[in-house]
Amino acid sequence: MRVGVVYDAGSGDWDPKDVAAVLDNVRTVQKALRSGGHETTLIPVTLGDVRWLQKVQRCDVIFNLCEGVNGIARYEDYAVAALDLTRVPFTGCTSWTVTIAHRKHIANTLFAAHGVPVPPFALAKRGVVPTALKFPVIVKPSGEDASVGIDSGAVCTTRKALKERLAKVAGLWEDTLVQEYVPGREVNVGFVGSEMLPISEINFENMPDGSWPIVTYAAKWDSGSPEDLGTEPVCPAPLGPELARKVASVARSAWQLIGQENGYGRVDIRITPDGQPYVLEVNPNPDISADAGLARMASVRGWDYDTLILKVVDEALGRAERRREAEALYLKIPV
Numbered sequence: 001m002r003v004g005v006v007y008d009a010g011s012g013d014w015d016p017k018d019v020a021a022v023l024d025n026v027r028t029v030q031k032a033l034r035s036g037g038h039e040t041t042l043i044p045v046t047l048g049d050v051r052w053l054q055k056v057q058r059c060d061v062i063f064n065l066c067e068g069v070n071g072i073a074r075y076e077d078y079a080v081a082a083l084d085l086t087r088v089p090f091t092g093c094t095s096w097t098v099t100i101a102h103r104k105h106i107a108n109t110l111f112a113a114h115g116v117p118v119p120p121f122a123l124a125k126r127g128v129v130p131t132a133l134k135f136p137v138i139v140k141p142s143g144e145d146a147s148v149g150i151d152s153g154a155v156c157t158t159r160k161a162l163k164e165r166l167a168k169v170a171g172l173w174e175d176t177l178v179q180e181y182v183p184g185r186e187v188n189v190g191f192v193g194s195e196m197l198p199i200s201e202i203n204f205e206n207m208p209d210g211s212w213p214i215v216t217y218a219a220k221w222d223s224g225s226p227e228d229l230g231t232e233p234v235c236p237a238p239l240g241p242e243l244a245r246k247v248a249s250v251a252r253s254a255w256q257l258i259g260q261e262n263g264y265g266r267v268d269i270r271i272t273p274d275g276q277p278y279v280l281e282v283n284p285n286p287d288i289s290a291d292a293g294l295a296r297m298a299s300v301r302g303w304d305y306d307t308l309i310l311k312v313v314d315e316a317l318g319r320a321e322r323r324r325e326a327e328a329l330y331l332k333i334p335v
């Protein structure tokens, strides 16, 4: 098949390191696709120029690696929506999923309405400090990911500290979420379509003294930093059968609700010391590079990297086929 690999071409002010990381990922995915006998074509996406869609149109299926356009995260949603309009099958989550998941206050409202356990939260609109939450709380952007805005100061134990934190982050991003802090363990549950991958845990034992056990921006992006070394992934997570079942059930409900079991995703969960899992978020199209969490979980499942990539393509093709059948049956539109 002819597979188009769609990715963010970035902008002129990108750090060369970031450009290299994107291209590295593109090339590894391309290699994996070739191992499956596919022909590949690279399709960079830039803002204000939709000619990339013409290239998409000439492919049998698209591998979507777009995490934004020109490095602007919120344009990821529009790139997926544009792919949807081309009607060429594409990998990863649908535009509905990315749009909801990237607005955590909306995703959390859906979770709460459907009985998926989520820590109590409030939006801090225009600097108004929410009053009904129990301390400690964590302050985080509603529409960002990758731990943007999260450092040890994000956790506040008093109303005064919360007020100060809200003042500090005011204007940095659109909506700010204040959420009750869940003490305890943190796990990630990956999905490809309806298939759940082995649960992974973040071991916080080596976090620097005095830091909260949370995955901060430095932990994710500052390789070799004390916070990176203090957040060690362990897969499979040593949970014991009963807790693993509980976590799996909560993760699947969240993935069904927000991800609709389409594409691939990762559900982030905290577990209280008395064994109650709470969903922090669903990550649609999480990092699928060879050294990221999803590939690690897949390898524990027995899928090497090439297999993971080819499964993701199969999922996209299967979904497109189901959509064609459904539309032929119910909508009677030409397909």
Ligand SMILES: Nc1ncnc2c1ncn2[C@@H]1O[C@H](COP(=O)(O)OP(=O)(O)O)[C@@H](O)[C@H]1O
Residues within 6 Å of the ligand: 119, 138, 140, 144, 145, 146, 147, 148, 150, 179, 180, 181, 182, 183, 186, 213, 214, 215, 216, 268, 270, 280, 281
């Ligand atoms: N309610 C919470 N209780 C405890 N820790 C949290 C909570 N919300 C976020 N965190 C910590 O912050 C990290 C990032 O938050 P998350 O909601 O997953 O956003 P992101 O999209 O940036 O990954 C989590 O991995 C976790 O360590």
Ligand SMILES: [Mg+2]
Residues within 6 Å of the ligand: 146, 147, 268, 280, 281, 283
């Ligand atoms: Mg997260």
